[in-house]
Structure formats: structure tokens, C-alpha cells
Amino acid sequence: MHKFTLFIGLFFYVVLSACSEGPLSIGKELVYSPSDVIVTDTFSISTYTVKVDSIQTSGYEKALVGNYTDGYFGNITAKSFFEIAPPAPLTIPRYSAFDSIVLISHFTNYWYGDSTKPFTMEVHELTQKLEDLKNTSGYICNTKEATYSSVILGQATISHTFPDFHIRLSDSWGQRLFQLIDQGDSIITNSVKFGNTYKGLALIPSVGTNSSIIRFAAADTSCYVRLYYKNEKNGHVDFKINNGNLQFNSIKTDLSNSPLKSLKYLTDRVASEKTGGLSFAQTGTGIMTRMEFPTIRRLTDTDKKIRIISASLILSPVEGIISLPSSLNFYNTDYNNNFNIKSPLSNSSTGAVITSTPYIDPMHTQSSYSVDITSFIADEITTISSIPPALLVSVPLENSTTLERLILASPKQAVNPTRLRITYWRY
Amino acid sequence: MKLQYQIIILFFALSTCSGVLGQTTTSSPYSMYGIGDLRQSGFSQNRAMGGSGIALSTNSSLNPINPASLSGIDSLFFLLESGMEGRLSTFKDGSQTQHPGRLNFSYLAFGFRGTKWWGTSMGITPYSTVGNNIITKKTIEGTTDFLTIIQHGEGGFNQFYWANSFRLLKGLSVGINFSYLFGTIKQTEESSNSRYFSGSLTQETNTDLRNMMLNYGIQYSVNISKDIKGTIGGIYGNKYNFTLNQQDVLRDESVDKNLTFPTFWGVGIALNLYQRLTLTSDYKCSYWSKSNSSSAYSYAKNTLFTDSKDFSVGLEYSASPSIYSNLIQRSRIRLGAYYSTPYIMIGGDKLRDAGITAGLGLPVSPKLRINLSYQYGQKGTINSGTGVITEKYQAMTFGITFSDIWFFKPKYD
Known part of the structure; x- marks a missing residue:
């Protein structure tokens, strides 16, 4: 009779060990997965050049x-x-x-x-x-x-x-x-x-x-x-x-002989279409590129919900004319180019200022700056506004004791355009 | 050690294991449909007899299939029964084979006959169980990479029941069963791809049910000859519109959905020969097709409900059931077979579940009997095609019955 207990015990022991088997792949055709992860970089980007005043130049020795x-x-x-x-x-x-x-x-x-x-x-x-x-x-x-x-x-x-x-x-x-x-x-x-x-x-x-x-x-x-x-x-x-x-x-x-000559006030902007698709930034003089993302809020035009997993802005600089700035800063801005010079775009969870150092292409044709603007995009897609989300791209103003220049290529150029790549979860 | 202690220790060890593993047992991809796998009703004795029991009237064990059966309990006994179920499966889908197992609590109930005309029983038993853990992949839109998706379902609905049986006339009993259904089905989906994001994106849906329902039974026994007793039985339950509360944890939303628990009926016949051999046969039908399948939550594709039909036959044999006989003579041997079409359809196809059963009822001591049942079956869609999943399974129900003399036997019964 003791063998009998052993037999029962043995059966359940086998069952128990089978219980620990991991997820099955059988049945995967039956599964309906209600969510998707989507990567897209087809958002339109409008670029402008603007000129801000009030760049601090004192106290930098x-x-x-x-x-x-x-x-x-x-x-x-x-x-x-x-x-x-x-x-x-x-x-x-x-x-x-x-x-x-x-x-x-x-x-x-x-x-x-x-x-x-x-x-x-x-x-x-x-x-x-x-x-x-x-x-x-x-x-x-x-x-x-x-x-x-x-x-x-x-x-x-x-x-x-x-x-x-x-x-x-x-x-x-x-x-x-x-x-x-x-x-x-x-x-x-x-x-x-x-x-x-x-x-x-x-x-x-x-x-x-x-x-x-x-x-x-x-x-x-x-x-x-x-x-x-x-x-x-x-x-x-x-x-x-x-x-x-x-x-x-x-x-x-003095911009009178420059394609940027119409920049007089902070609220002025020159569309990149009028400057050969290019946009500009220079520290010291307060010239910055304004980037607008007019279509990103359409992500939320769905019955489902959206969570931004990551958003990378890839900036394509024009090379060969000048050397690339070693770092770039970004500012949240409104329609009139107002921005808070003391608070560059930062990572909302770590508080660290978001900067971007260039990837230098050895052939000098596909160099780029890639910048993580996840929290900016996540905030902006849930904002209800008729004004498109916009950023100012700047060569760092901190210690603005240089005149470093950045020339950005058109977002519409075929090879290595400036683009916004968003990875999001739709559920 | 005495066998009875070994059995008790083993039983409680398994109960503990099932409690510990209850949240993680892998089991069946079928259970992601509807409200999960509906559990076969009946305790270990019924299981060993193909699941039959509508016309079964027992005097020393509980038969939860038909509440009218309780007035057949020997008035001497207070009965306490409990059971555990283990299941080993082999799933095939044409290209691969996998062998998950599961261990579940099966039932805990007690019952007694209070008066000559009233028997009662209370217990708790699973009504449906969900246990699926499926890994799949899906393209990340806009790339050629894939997400790994693990869909996990667990939980199910339990029922607490209180069954009462009334003997109206000699041989005629009716029963009523109050059931309180309660429980939660938790379904999660985790998507991951470490190249795109760390950790996983998790959705979780919890479906709660708290509802009461009633159903009924009847049994009529007649002595066909001196040594042959015949019993017919019937069970019936009306439909109930239940409210399922579903909480989407991620969206922080909660919605109520209606789910109709359908009308069902079942009939059975039993013959008892020479007090040694019992033959039973049942047929049961539940009108699930009238229930709205989309109201039940599911991460599964194409959920459709169909009427479920169960047919079963069984026999029980004992050399000498008298308490004065020795252990071997008092042991019961049980056999059975079943064929059923479950309530869910997969891709528009009905399922088929068929198997054979065998079991033993062993009196280990005057107060403790064990009831073992073994089941071998196959489940799959009726129309075979590519991608169809078939399951071959072996299940064992390990039940124990305590009986104690609680009441003095009346002089005249």
C-alpha cells in the first residue's frame, strides 16, 4: 500500500515539474494583441532662423x-x-x-x-x-x-x-x-x-x-x-x-547683406525655404534655428491611447563650410520665440540638460546630431493648442564667448534629412 | 507510517503546492477564450465515471452534479470531501509540441442528511479557470524588428454552493442549489524589445464577477426487480444575466459588461445491480450560443460561443460494499468515458473533448477513504486544419472523504 502513496506522489510530482514550464509558443496564432509599437519618422518639420537678443556676454573672463x-x-x-x-x-x-x-x-x-x-x-x-x-x-x-x-x-x-x-x-x-x-x-x-x-x-x-x-x-x-x-x-x-x-x-x-536681413526683432523669423532650405544658429549673436512640428499632435487622432516610448530629433548639419559645434542646446519656445534662457530643455526624469554632440561621418556627408526629446514630445502631444510645438536650436549660450556657427540642412533633403523619429505605444 | 497519515500528509502538501503555484501554472491556450475553461462538475467519484452523476444517488459520498441526490446520504454520516487535480498536457500545433502541466484545487465540501426528508451540502469549487501563458511576436510597425509579446492569463471564477435535497415521496427527491459565483480573471500583455525600450510595456485587464444563481435537480428511483434499482434524474438551470466588471489598469478605466450564463438542462439514467454494479449515463446541454461572446473579455482572436453538449457513461463496481467486508472487497472500481463539445469555438470551429476514465475508491481506514480518478483525453477542433491545436492530456483527481458517525441511526428508516 505504501507503493500506492508513492504512485500518487510521483504523478503529482511530474505535474508540478511541468507547471514550471515557461510561456508556450503554441497558441500564438490565436492571440489577439490589442497594442502596437510603432516607429515613424515621417513627421513634417518646418525650420526657420530667428534672432534673439539679450545674450549674456558679461562675466565670462x-x-x-x-x-x-x-x-x-x-x-x-x-x-x-x-x-x-x-x-x-x-x-x-x-x-x-x-x-x-x-x-x-x-x-x-x-x-x-x-x-x-x-x-x-x-x-x-x-x-x-x-x-x-x-x-x-x-x-x-x-x-x-x-x-x-x-x-x-x-x-x-x-x-x-x-x-x-x-x-x-x-x-x-x-x-x-x-x-x-x-x-x-x-x-x-x-x-x-x-x-x-x-x-x-x-x-x-x-x-x-x-x-x-x-x-x-x-x-x-x-x-x-x-x-x-x-x-x-x-x-x-x-x-x-x-x-x-x-x-x-x-x-x-549687420545682416543687411545676408539672406537673414529681415531679422530685426525677436518675433521675426525667416523660413528656410527663403534661405535655400538652410537654417542657422550662432552663439554670441543670438541667431537660432526654430523647429516646428506641426503634425505630431495627429498621433493622438485615434480611439486608442498613445504613450511615447522615445523621440529622437536627428539634425543634419551642412558640412565642409565650417566645423561643427561640439554641442547643441535646445529651448522650449512659444509662437513669438520667447524662451527661458535659464532653462534649456532637460530630461524630465533626471533633470539633466539635454545636449547633443555630433556624430562625425568620416566621409563628411552624413554627420548628424541626435537628441533625445522624449519628454518634450510626450508633453506636447497631450497639449491642446493651435500653435505647433516648437523648439529653438542653439549653439550653447552658456559661456557664450565664441561665435560658433551651425548650418542645418533642409528637412526635405533626400539623403540624411533633419527628421524626428518617434517610437510610441498605441494601446 | 500508517497509510491514512501518509495520504493526509500528501494531500495537504499538494494543497500547499497548488496554492503557491496557483498564480503561475501554465496550462492551456484554450483557456484564454471567453471566461476560461469551464471545469467539469463532479468530484473524484464522478470524474472516474466519465463525469456522469445526474442520476447517481450515493449514500456515502457527495454528488454535486445533482442536488436532489443528497437525500440519499446515509443518515449515519457527516461527510467531508476534498480533492486536488493535476493535469499533464501535450499540445501540438502541427510544427511543435509542448508539455505544460497544472495543479489545481478541485473541491472542498461537506454534507449530511439532517432529517429523513432533507439532506444538505455546502462547498467551494472552481467554475472556470484561466491559465495561459503564450509567447508570440509582432512586427514593430515601421521597422523590420519584432516585439516579443507574452500574454498571460490567470485566475477564474469559483463557486460557493449550498445544495439542499428534499425527499417528497419514496424514491422521489428534488433539489435546489444556491450558487454564488465570484472571482477575478487577470490578463496581462507584456511587450518588449530591449533595442527600442528597456523593460516591458504592460497592459493588464482584470475581470471581476460577483453573482448569485439558482439551479434545480430531481431524481426518481424505482426497484425494477429485487436486485435491480433504476434511477432517472434531471437538472435544470435558467439563464442569468451577470455583470462583469472589467478594469483596464493602464487606462485606469472600469466598464461593466453583461454576460449571460445560459440556460442548461441535463438528464441521466442509472442502474444498480445486486448492490455491486452501478451503471450511469448523462446528457447535458448549455445554450452558450445565446450568450454574447464579445461581452466576455478576451485577448483572443475570433471568440465565438456555441452550445456545449456533454455525453458521458460510467460504471462503478464493488465486490462487497458492506462495511463488514475487508478492504479489498470494499474497494470500488470505476470506469467511464465522455464526449463533449465545449462552449468556445476557435476560428469558427467547434471543439471536441473526448476521453476515457478509470478510478478507485479505497477505504483506507474506517473514517477515511480516498478516491482517485485518472482521465485520458484529447481536445481539439473538430475540423482539422493547419495551425489547429490539439491537446492530449492525462488528469488525476486525488480526493479524500472523511466520514464520521454524527447521528444515531433511527430505528425505522
Whole structure:
């Protein structure tokens, strides 16, 4: 009889072991699957070029100076402004005599334009306090310019290929400073008085230069006015950059000979159809590409529900003319190109700012930027609005101390077009 | 160890296993249709006799098929029965063969005869079970890649019943059965392809049922001769319009759907010869075609309902059923066969389910009997074609019956 119990036990043991078998593929023809995963990249994309103002250029410790004309981006003039201050305490040994005064800085391996043509840079004295140019957010924008004296304090021919520069400044200007120091004048000892008397310096390209815009260091440790004096031992004192957050660059764009000439206000836009299918972006000057996705909300025109799994925007840059920016930023925008400069598009779950680095095609025909805009698309398809969802594509404005350019190919081009690929779940 | 303890320990071990595995047992792709596989009614004894029992009147076991049978219980006994069912299947679809198994709780019931004219029983038993776990694939639209899809169904509806039997005249009993149907069918679909997204996209639908229904039975026995007793029986249930509440977990939506539980009737005949041999035969029909199949939730294609028909025959033999005989003589041998057409159709085709059964009823001790049934059957569509699934299965029901002397036997019965 004990064998009998064993027999029952054995049967159920076999059943139990068969229970653990995984999913069956038998029956798969009978299954009705109510949901689908769909990948599509046939959404239409409209691209425009816009120009935003109020790009912060202050406080980045870099000076941009020069002038260059580009067929697409127009004529750009960059000038740099900063305050200087005497060291405190400042003493010069007795019986010293003035020798000379120079402006010293070094280049930072960035230039825009024709690097083979040196140009003349002039130093002028400011006639306006930089403090007055700050906006309500406490920074100074690319479109601002401080007034300065027409007197040239000094000038030099420079090129980014020189490692650093010493520009000899006016001796009479230097003598005056030396006397004030020597007399222990309150202009030197009182920083408010000094700031009212010496408002700062402007570095500008000479009129008529069209070669390049170069960048050099403008931190208090790297850019200074050095006054040399003579004694038994020669010596010097350094007037360093004061108030680093007021050091800024004026970047003025003249688009009158560019296809973008109709861009005057923030709300203006130039459709890429009018610029050969191309659209543009440039940091420093505030030129950005506006991308509209007029058809993506049609995804929800179904009885079923939609969940966006992923959305990639693939941008196709024009190559060969310029080198590709190493990174791109994106901003949510409205119909009038308003955007919040402080909040670039970010991943809604991690909070990380979404940036895109380029895939460089070795043949330089199919390079691209691919960017994950899943949360943007997921938000936009559920938004009820007659205005198509839009993004601004920008070369990063943070530390906008370059004039890096991006030219995007038409979304309608046959090979490697700019496109939006959405993977979604319909259930 | 004494056999009776071995049996009890084994039984409870299996109960525990079925409870643990109850959520994950793979079983049958057929069960994704409608409200799942409708479970054969009847306990282990009925199962061993081909599932028959409409005209079966037993004195020492419970027959849930016909509530009128309860007034045949020996007035000495309080009966407690429980059973487990294990099933091993071989599914074929022309190109492949797979062997899932399942283990289920089958029934738990007790019953007794309260008076000379009233017998009663209460119990719980599955009404339908869903257990499917099917893997398939589907093109990701716009690509040449595939999604892996696993559709999983589990759960089912249970019934709690209370059956009462009344002896109206000598040989004539009627019965009424109150059933409370309750339970949830949970169906999920998981889609995955790690190249496109991590994890899986999961849809889940839960279908709840909570409803009450009544059905009826009648049995009439007559002594044809001194050693031959004949019984005829009938069962009947009216249709009920039940409300299924379906919750789409992902959409966070809930809808009520109507599902008609159909009118059914069944007739049976039994002959008892020399108190040793019992022959039974049943025929039962349920009008599922009148029920709206689309109202039942399903991830399956082309669900259609058809009238289900069940035909069964069985026999039981015992050398000497008297309690004074030895164990071997008191043992019962049971045989049976069945042929049925279930209520679901696949791709417009009716199904056929047929098999043979055998079983043993063994008195292990004065208070404990075990009832084993073994079943071998085949299920598949009637019209064979490509892609048709056939199932060959072996099922064993392992039932135990406790009987205790609860009442004194009246002097005059």
C-alpha cells in the first residue's frame, strides 16, 4: 500500500515539474494583441532662423575683439569692455620715475574668420560706467556697448597666432597715473574715486578691418595694465581687471547683406525655404534655428491611447563650410520665440540638460546630431493648442564667448534629412 | 507510517503546492477564450465515471452534479470531501509540441442528511479557470524588428454552493442549489524589445464577477426487480444575466459588461445491480450560443460561443460494499468515458473533448477513504486544419472523504 502513496506522489510530482514550464509558443496564432509599437519618422518639420537678443556676454573672463563678414551670418563687430583697479596698498619706492605703461593679455586659441589676416586693435578709455549697462537680471548683453573716448590710448597689430601681446599705452596717460600714485592721491587710495575717474578700457578693432575676431583672456589674473617705473631697481605695478562680472563683449551683427536681413526683432523669423532650405544658429549673436512640428499632435487622432516610448530629433548639419559645434542646446519656445534662457530643455526624469554632440561621418556627408526629446514630445502631444510645438536650436549660450556657427540642412533633403523619429505605444 | 497519515500528509502538501503555484501554472491556450475553461462538475467519484452523476444517488459520498441526490446520504454520516487535480498536457500545433502541466484545487465540501426528508451540502469549487501563458511576436510597425509579446492569463471564477435535497415521496427527491459565483480573471500583455525600450510595456485587464444563481435537480428511483434499482434524474438551470466588471489598469478605466450564463438542462439514467454494479449515463446541454461572446473579455482572436453538449457513461463496481467486508472487497472500481463539445469555438470551429476514465475508491481506514480518478483525453477542433491545436492530456483527481458517525441511526428508516 505504501507503493500506492508513492504512485500518487510521483504523478503529482511530474505535474508540478511541468507547471514550471515557461510561456508556450503554441497558441500564438490565436492571440489577439490589442497594442502596437510603432516607429515613424515621417513627421513634417518646418525650420526657420530667428534672432534673439539679450545674450549674456558679461562675466565670462574672455574678451572678443575683431570684425568679420560671413556670407550667411553678416558682418560681425566684437568689442570688449572692462574696468581696472589699482592694487591696494600701492606704494612706489621714493625717487622713482615713470618708465612706460602696457596692456598685457594672452590669446585663448579661438578665432572666427580669416585667421591669416592680422588686424589692428585699439585701446580706448571708457567715458561711461559699465555698471549702468547691467540689465535687471544683473548682467550685460551682447547688444550693449559702452561709450568711450575717441582718443587712442594704444594700438597694436594682432593675430591669434601670437601667443600673447603687450600693447604700449600712451605715456602721458601713464605719467598722470604715476603722479597720482607718487602723490598718494585719494583717487588712487579711494576705489570709488578711482572708478569715477578711470571708468575702464574698451578694446576695439580699427575701422575697416575685415579679417577675424579673436579671443583672449580677460580674467583679473590674465589681463592687466602694467606700469613700469625706474629706480636703482626697476619695478612695476599692475592694474588688474576690476569687477569681473562687468567685463563683457559687445557683439553687433549687420545682416543687411545676408539672406537673414529681415531679422530685426525677436518675433521675426525667416523660413528656410527663403534661405535655400538652410537654417542657422550662432552663439554670441543670438541667431537660432526654430523647429516646428506641426503634425505630431495627429498621433493622438485615434480611439486608442498613445504613450511615447522615445523621440529622437536627428539634425543634419551642412558640412565642409565650417566645423561643427561640439554641442547643441535646445529651448522650449512659444509662437513669438520667447524662451527661458535659464532653462534649456532637460530630461524630465533626471533633470539633466539635454545636449547633443555630433556624430562625425568620416566621409563628411552624413554627420548628424541626435537628441533625445522624449519628454518634450510626450508633453506636447497631450497639449491642446493651435500653435505647433516648437523648439529653438542653439549653439550653447552658456559661456557664450565664441561665435560658433551651425548650418542645418533642409528637412526635405533626400539623403540624411533633419527628421524626428518617434517610437510610441498605441494601446 | 500508517497509510491514512501518509495520504493526509500528501494531500495537504499538494494543497500547499497548488496554492503557491496557483498564480503561475501554465496550462492551456484554450483557456484564454471567453471566461476560461469551464471545469467539469463532479468530484473524484464522478470524474472516474466519465463525469456522469445526474442520476447517481450515493449514500456515502457527495454528488454535486445533482442536488436532489443528497437525500440519499446515509443518515449515519457527516461527510467531508476534498480533492486536488493535476493535469499533464501535450499540445501540438502541427510544427511543435509542448508539455505544460497544472495543479489545481478541485473541491472542498461537506454534507449530511439532517432529517429523513432533507439532506444538505455546502462547498467551494472552481467554475472556470484561466491559465495561459503564450509567447508570440509582432512586427514593430515601421521597422523590420519584432516585439516579443507574452500574454498571460490567470485566475477564474469559483463557486460557493449550498445544495439542499428534499425527499417528497419514496424514491422521489428534488433539489435546489444556491450558487454564488465570484472571482477575478487577470490578463496581462507584456511587450518588449530591449533595442527600442528597456523593460516591458504592460497592459493588464482584470475581470471581476460577483453573482448569485439558482439551479434545480430531481431524481426518481424505482426497484425494477429485487436486485435491480433504476434511477432517472434531471437538472435544470435558467439563464442569468451577470455583470462583469472589467478594469483596464493602464487606462485606469472600469466598464461593466453583461454576460449571460445560459440556460442548461441535463438528464441521466442509472442502474444498480445486486448492490455491486452501478451503471450511469448523462446528457447535458448549455445554450452558450445565446450568450454574447464579445461581452466576455478576451485577448483572443475570433471568440465565438456555441452550445456545449456533454455525453458521458460510467460504471462503478464493488465486490462487497458492506462495511463488514475487508478492504479489498470494499474497494470500488470505476470506469467511464465522455464526449463533449465545449462552449468556445476557435476560428469558427467547434471543439471536441473526448476521453476515457478509470478510478478507485479505497477505504483506507474506517473514517477515511480516498478516491482517485485518472482521465485520458484529447481536445481539439473538430475540423482539422493547419495551425489547429490539439491537446492530449492525462488528469488525476486525488480526493479524500472523511466520514464520521454524527447521528444515531433511527430505528425505522
